[in-house]
Amino acid sequence: MHKADKIYVAGHRGMVGSAIVRGLRARGYENIVLRSSSELDLRDQTAVAEFFAEEKPDYVFLAAAKVGGIVANNTYRAEFLFDNLMIEANIIDQAYKHGVKKLLFLGSSCIYPKFAPQPMEEVHLLTGTLEQTNEPYAIAKIAGIKLCEAYRDQYGANFISAMPTNLYGPNDNYDLQKSHVLPALIRKFHEAKVEGKPSVEIWGDGSPKREFLHVDDLADACLYLMDSYDEKEFVNVGVGEDISIKDLALLIKEVVGYEGELAFDTSKPTGTPRKLMNVDRLKAAGWTARIGLREGIESVYEDFLANQAKYVKGERVVA
Secondary structure, rough: OOOOOOEEEOOOOHHHHHHHHHHHHHHHOOOOEOOOOOOOOOHHHHHHHHHHHHHHOOEEOOOOOOOOHHHHHOOHHHHHHHHHHHHHHHHHHHHHHHHOOEEEOOOOOHHHOOOOOOOHHHOOOOOOOHHHHHHHHEEEEEHHHHHHHHHHHHHOOOOOEEEEOEOOOOOOOOOOOOOOOHHHHHHHHHHHHHHOOEEEEEOOOOEEEOOOEEHHHHHHHHHHHHHOOOOOOEEOOOOOOOEEHHHHHHHHHHHOOOOEEEEEEOOOOOOOOOEEEHHHHHHHOOOOOOOOOOHHHHHHHHHHOOOOOHOOOOOOOOO
């Protein structure tokens, strides 16, 4: 990408999209096109076509999606499938029709089978049954990968896909009913510290292992792939190592400065034993994560403290 190129970041108010915008601006890219969902409904084919005809972006980062936790995924199954299919289909099709030089589609590690071998490799896609609770979202993301591949095969479009592991960072979701484990633990430990609580409850026995990637590292990977990767095969984006939920909790406890105890509630679900991404393909392409987990959690806790009032209300902090 050249500094004068017009770059469209779809989903710029989300955690991933806002990180991509920060990464672009830090590198001197200023010709960035942004539209909020209230300004442009990406499910509306006509509206998306008019947007591309008017703006004619050179590059597209497709980070827009309807997202949510397990309960939302399982409750609104039709919406999660339909909305995400429409968003990606409209953007990918119009990007081709209006001559976009390159498009990067962002998916999720949930595309892999529920019982995929560990660590999960790109070749494991479509080799087994998906996790039932988020199957509609996963199917939509798989369709996005296949759309990029098909437009490449039929039309020669330079459309690529990246699948990130579990993410954390600025603009995360701290709603305890909807958030993922890392931001939930940050909020729990902080509030327990402030309120002087003797213990913090953690679901399960703490044994499952998870991989965590700072969203600024993901943004860096996305910019690297946009500049350096032109292959049909999608790419896992992660750190290539994981940590148990118990050890994660102990690390966050230390960073927050909480002095109470951990209370594991084994009546609650423990979850899948392990979900680790194989990142050999990405390393071979020349990129590796740089933000260590402790360093990342320390910076995220500082961000949480600075924006606590907004995050607790579910608001975004977007430039």
